[in-house]
Amino acid sequence: MAARRAAESAVTLVLKRAFVRLGILPFLLLAALVIFTLMSENFLTSRNLTNVLRQSVYLTIVSIGQMLALLTGGFDLSVGTILALASVAGAMAMAAVYAAMPEAIWLSITIGCLAGIAAGTMIGVLNGVGVAFFNVSPFMMSLGMASVGFGIALYLTGGVPVYGMPIQFGDTFGFGNFLGIPTPVLVAAFLVLALYVFLYRTPYGRHFYAVGGNRKAASLSGINTRGTLFLTYVLCAFFAAVAGMLLTARLDTGEANIGASMPLESIAACVIAGVSLRGGVGRLENVVLGALFIGLVQNGMNLARIESYLQTVVLGALLILAVIADQIRLKYVATLKG
């Protein structure tokens, strides 16, 4: 009896240590894999997992941008709007150029993509100016910009989807493959890699952590805190805008109504991955895993035929669970530290 109890307490200690080190994500991933494998036999197939990867691309790209905002101690609630505005502006520009010069397909695609990404990034520029130079709280600034951007997207389209883009756009960036890998996945992989190098191999990346970790200390150490904050929101918007263009290619239309769930899902992906809401803590590779986890759960729930309304309930609950787990983790850190 005593031996069994001792063994049990040893197991809990190991689990506790693992929890403190790794956070909640590995446990959730494991639970999701087990549950959905039991619920649907189609879940754990390479075909379906490739599907998950492809479906998660958009959230992954938005989440790595959102992570920057969280790292500096803020967040960006306007990522959904940025997605929509990029989609609408990009589709309109592309369709207009294509209509004027039907033979210049790749020129129209290039101009369209640049226009969409520029339009989305502009929202980030405004967010950055507000947060970094006028000391508006990120909450108010991005909430306000979410409304502004959504309004502009609806105004541009009258609420109607934008058609008329060259078919090659969707074929390449929506459904295309390169070396057997879906193009959107390649784009996401490239962005993640580029951001990884930027964050962990250059001084500028360290500055994001420093500004979130202690803004005053960063400033006294010669770091341009305003510039870093500004760049945070510009980069965050840039990533969201790229996701918007990729999603536009997938849908083959420019839509003002996409991305509404992105703010919640991207913040959830980050928080589940252990990014601190207080700023300064979080790893890029974990955020990618966090976004994949959310994609996995959504896919699993679809296969298990769980209604889409209920799915949003599950997502919200997961987000809150992750925050609670983070608090418990902090408490364990304190006790294990002594």
Place this chain on the structure above:
Amino acid sequence: MDGTSSVSGEVLIAACSITKDYPGVRALDAVDFDVRAGEVHLLFGENGAGKSTLISILAGAAKPTSGTLWFRGREISLHSVHDARELGISAVFQDFSLVAQMTVEENLFLGEEPRRGAFLDRLRSREHAREILDELDFRIDPAARVDHLTRAEQQMVEIAKAFRSDLSVLILDEPTASLTNHETDQLFKLICELTARGIGIVYITHRMAEIQQIGSRITVLRDGRYVDTVNAQSASEEDLVQLMTGREVGEIFPARIPQTEGEMVLKVENLSTRDESVNGVSVEVKSGEIVGLAGLVGSGKSELMQAAFGAKEIVAGRVHLFGRESTGHGPKRNIQDGFLYLPSDRRTEGLMMMRSARENVALAALDVEPFSSGPILTLGGERRAVGDLADQVNLQPRQIERTADQFSGGNQQKVMLARSLTRDFRLIAFDEPTVGVDVGTRAAIYEFIVELVRHGVAIILISSDLPEILHLSNRAYVFYRGRVQAELFGAALSEEAVLAHLFEREGA
């Protein structure tokens, strides 16, 4: 235990053979401690000696792993701070438990609001608050918001909170750490009144001068163990240092470095800041010397260096750094030019508490070798460089990947000091470098500063600690209300002279 005979009050609270284990660490090892009515019992020891753990057990905030607590001869067990309060045991910790946006009276009765039926009884609450404040002779308006009060007044509110119910033991954790001399005097007067009423006081401090001023008995802890209890009036400073560190420290201060006539490093002329904390101040610093900036909290001594460093806005005056005008240059430019300012408050201004020691040390040098080459960080070079610096400042434990908040106060300070060695600084301003650190670390920090001077670095030492200024600096400026009151050097740099200028011309 020769000191105990001189105190003869009733034993209020006694801790017998208290042991406290945290996973992997024994914070307290069979420690005995008692407080008698009418005494000030000082707890003395280096950072990490177990003082904080002991008082949190006495205050009910932590539970001992083994050992017993006795209150007025009865065995008790405390499950919460509330339990301790019921018995009249209250603690005032360094971090105040006040809600800044609420008024004094709201804070006083937080959690125990006087009520009439289901509603707040504002009238009674106001009256009761006045009674408590009057009884303690605190001149504070009960309707004032806490964030409008000075740090000392906030401390008074915190103490007043302890008087909601009948108080028998009051625990004060470094209460004077952020008080000015005048405020400290006020606090000591209050402590005398409380002991006269038969209240027992547990008092933690790092300041030697306070011991003889108010102490009755001193209990010294080292590494979680009880060392000795001595009479405060008869114990000498040397005795205490030896008890506390377990070794002969002898002189805390290193030998003074002879003044060498160096070139001008920093020249500040008639500088004023936008927030008017500094008014028309001129200061000169030459290489190879330590220049002390003395003054009370808020006298403009820190603010001057922040302005010269570019962290505070300048409205008038000029700054020359290494012979070139640098007025209005920001911290980044100044750091690149070889000037570093290390702030006094390491938690709020100095360190990223949840990032590693490595990142904290490297923070101001990410743009130079060996931390980076071109636009790319050199992670290996960084690790080696920070590792070497950790050895140099004797970081304990020497784990550079530990987050800053997992180090003791003294070692957090060392992390910050190591930053001054990450690149070729020729002028370093240390703002209160020894606040809240133990004697051993203090000696190490002084040695560190002197070593920098030997290598030709010019040092500005901003300090409220008078002995520090007197023993280390070659020259000192005394600040008072945003102005330089005196420049002292040589024989004129004496305790009397500095003190005279700290308060002189009040109201002028």
